[in-house]
Amino acid sequence: MPPRLAYLCDQYPAISHTFVMREIAALRSLGVEIATISIRRSDPKHLKASADRREFATTHALLPIGAAKLLGTHLTAFARQPRRYLATLLWTLRGAGGSARGRLWQLFYFAEAVLVWDRMRREGMTHVHAHFTTPAADVAMIAARLGRGWSYSFSAHGTDIQASDPRSLARKIEHARFVVCVSDFGRSQLMLLVDEQHWPKIHVVRCGIDLAEFDGELDTREPTGPLRILNVGRLHPVKGHPVLLDAVALLIEDGVDAQLTIVGDGERRATLEQQVAKLGLADSVTFAGSVGQDEIRPFYEQADVFCLPSLGEGIPVVLMEAMAMRLPVVSSGIMGIPELVEDEVSGLLVPPGRPVAVATALRRLAGDPELRSQLARQAREKVAADHDGTRAAERLLGLFESSVER
Numbered sequence: 001m002p003p004r005l006a007y008l009c010d011q012y013p014a015i016s017h018t019f020v021m022r023e024i025a026a027l028r029s030l031g032v033e034i035a036t037i038s039i040r041r042s043d044p045k046h047l048k049a050s051a052d053r054r055e056f057a058t059t060h061a062l063l064p065i066g067a068a069k070l071l072g073t074h075l076t077a078f079a080r081q082p083r084r085y086l087a088t089l090l091w092t093l094r095g096a097g098g099s100a101r102g103r104l105w106q107l108f109y110f111a112e113a114v115l116v117w118d119r120m121r122r123e124g125m126t127h128v129h130a131h132f133t134t135p136a137a138d139v140a141m142i143a144a145r146l147g148r149g150w151s152y153s154f155s156a157h158g159t160d161i162q163a164s165d166p167r168s169l170a171r172k173i174e175h176a177r178f179v180v181c182v183s184d185f186g187r188s189q190l191m192l193l194v195d196e197q198h199w200p201k202i203h204v205v206r207c208g209i210d211l212a213e214f215d216g217e218l219d220t221r222e223p224t225g226p227l228r229i230l231n232v233g234r235l236h237p238v239k240g241h242p243v244l245l246d247a248v249a250l251l252i253e254d255g256v257d258a259q260l261t262i263v264g265d266g267e268r269r270a271t272l273e274q275q276v277a278k279l280g281l282a283d284s285v286t287f288a289g290s291v292g293q294d295e296i297r298p299f300y301e302q303a304d305v306f307c308l309p310s311l312g313e314g315i316p317v318v319l320m321e322a323m324a325m326r327l328p329v330v331s332s333g334i335m336g337i338p339e340l341v342e343d344e345v346s347g348l349l350v351p352p353g354r355p356v357a358v359a360t361a362l363r364r365l366a367g368d369p370e371l372r373s374q375l376a377r378q379a380r381e382k383v384a385a386d387h388d389g390t391r392a393a394e395r396l397l398g399l400f401e402s403s404v405e406r
Contacts, residue, residue: 007035013047039062208391330347
């Protein structure tokens with residue numbers, strides 16, 4: 001019988017974490033019973049797709065919560081197992097080291113972990129899987145410690161590894177039943193933090209997509225009209241949008257007719273719009289805003305090239321989608337990306353933060369339809385071989401079945 005699990009995220013569902021929703025859906029199709037828990041309630045106005053809204057309706061959000069309910073849940077936990085409650089609280093605080101700020105954050109995590117423990121107790125579940133190294137993995141670790149005989153695991157992605165405190169992350173690895181990384185690069189970074197005895201619990205399970213959903217036609221047209229460049233991602237510094245805008249400006253200055261569409265929204269939108277105005281790109285750049293999965297496919301279909309000049313990534317799912325749609329891609333040769341995009345074979349890789357290099361790669365693709373077709377064909381083959389969503393879910397199921405007590 002497949003295991004029963006709680007899945008914990010900082011915020012779920014979220015348009016930037018569609019891959020988590022796909023993972024959960026694929027596991028459920030294999031018979032796994034999953035209760036989804038979100039630390040913070042998602043804003044309904046950001047739920048763009050019908051699948052987002054369905055998940056929102058069935059996901060239990062811990063916060064916001066009234067003081068009376070929070071206190072009542074903690075009193076229940078204390079009354080049921082006072083020694084374990086106090087021991088877990090002390091263990092949690094010890095994990096903060098000597099930092100007063102760290103102890104405060106650990107108290108927050110403990111407060112949330114008791115809410116997770118209560119929800120899991122009600123659902124009859126004893127294993128929780130968290131996505132991202134913090135804060136969900138912190139809360140999951142404490143909740144599992146509070147439950148008698150409970151366990152936890154977590155998935156580490158990319159920049160969340162780099163942003164985590166190494167000592168704290170090592171502690172989470174050491175106490176986890178297992179850890180999932182989306183790339184060998186990510187796994188190597190976790191291996192550096194812990195003793196060799198913990199290495200066997202760190203696994204690579206690459207994110208996957210529905211290959212039937214993303215199956216575009218190979219573009220064999222001669223280059224006519226503007227080069228239609230697509231970028232999909234939240235407007236966050238890590239995505240390298242200023243580099244892409246500078247590259248487009250260089251292309252146009254060099255006589256290449258280019259049009260860029262940026263799909264996504266976020267904290268950097270106003271700054272990026274100012275950069276567009278400063279570079280004189282108002283007629284060449286379109287900000288499409290947030291787009292749900294129900295509406296993303298046409299953007300891929302209408303593009304000639306996909307470009308993601310990130311400054312830090314695990315393995316971007318949007319790159320997988322573009323490659324599955326048979327789009328030639330240009331991206332940064334950093335972190336886990338070269339495990340997806342082989343330079344000159346399934347795409348073009350450039351040094352991070354180099355607009356001239358991005359412009360040069362895009363210029364090559366603009367003038368060479370044969371290269372575009374060759375890269376696009378091999379991009380689809382690469383994703384089909386390594387990033388099939390069903391096979392990824394089967395690999396995860398194997399980890400849960402071998403690691404979770406039932």
